[in-house]
Amino acid sequence: MNPMINVDGLITPMADAVIPVMDRGFLYGDSVYEVFRTYKGVPVFMDDHFVRLENSAALISMTISQSREELIQEIRRTVKASGANSKEDIYVRYQITRGIGPVDLYPDPGLETRYVIIVSTLPSRKPEYYSRGMDMAVPSVRRNPENALDPNIKGGNYLNNILAITQARQLGADDCIILNREGFVTEAANSNVWFVINGQLTTPATGNLKGLTKKHIHRALKAAGISSQETDIHVNELYDATECFVTSATRDVMPCVSLRLEGGEVLQFPEGGGEITRQVQAVFLAYLDTYAAAHATDALV
């Protein structure tokens, strides 16, 4: 496939896509976005992604000028232009910016929003991230408090997460596990994080984006009779963790093999994921198969 970008209806190869510099998405990160991938040509959890996009927009008092139907239609046109076929899973990112306005922080409610749709191959990740697992580190950077910047605004400014993963990489890790100011675990740079603690599979209840992969993993596990929960997890509880993995639309279930705490101490987890991690991977894959079969008529290619 050839990666393609659609800016307000104009579809071009990536290198030719342009937006006006005065767009508030560029000037201020004043935008919201979603990323989904296809599985067997079917957009995974697309309805949920639209609900989350609309919620992000509501949280920043943005009225999206384009209807959901128009955006889906434009996503389809962009996928078609890319020449993708149902044999390869593709990446779809769609972003709504507040559009162009005067240089003024206050967003005039009358502004016309702009959309940008990116259709590409799935991000290439080192195979070792699955066969061995990622090395994680806790950076000193803390997650924005929810009453400063709600993590459920999936917006065009990721500096908090960028600072956190940059520090983790400087420490030699692959990704970060970000704490809040009280020392509770929130999430990884752009995925949700899960642990097995005292035999119980758990993921942080608050301070993170309500990941759609996490939501559907809970659902898949429940149907399979495996218990999972959401609790507040203090960093000190991680000494009792025996497994760790992250989840997101583009990673599915990715094991973590180590975690460097802030003081330099390193916790180890099983290579390639422990027993429960591998069980979650299998259950989620089967769930995706069932989902794709049930939503075959939504296929984009």
Ligand SMILES: Cc1ncc(COP(=O)(O)O)c(C=O)c1O
């Ligand atoms: C900060 C953050 N947390 C969690 C996630 C995982 O969400 P999802 O499973 O919907 O991809 C993402 C991915 O978009 C993210 O950016």
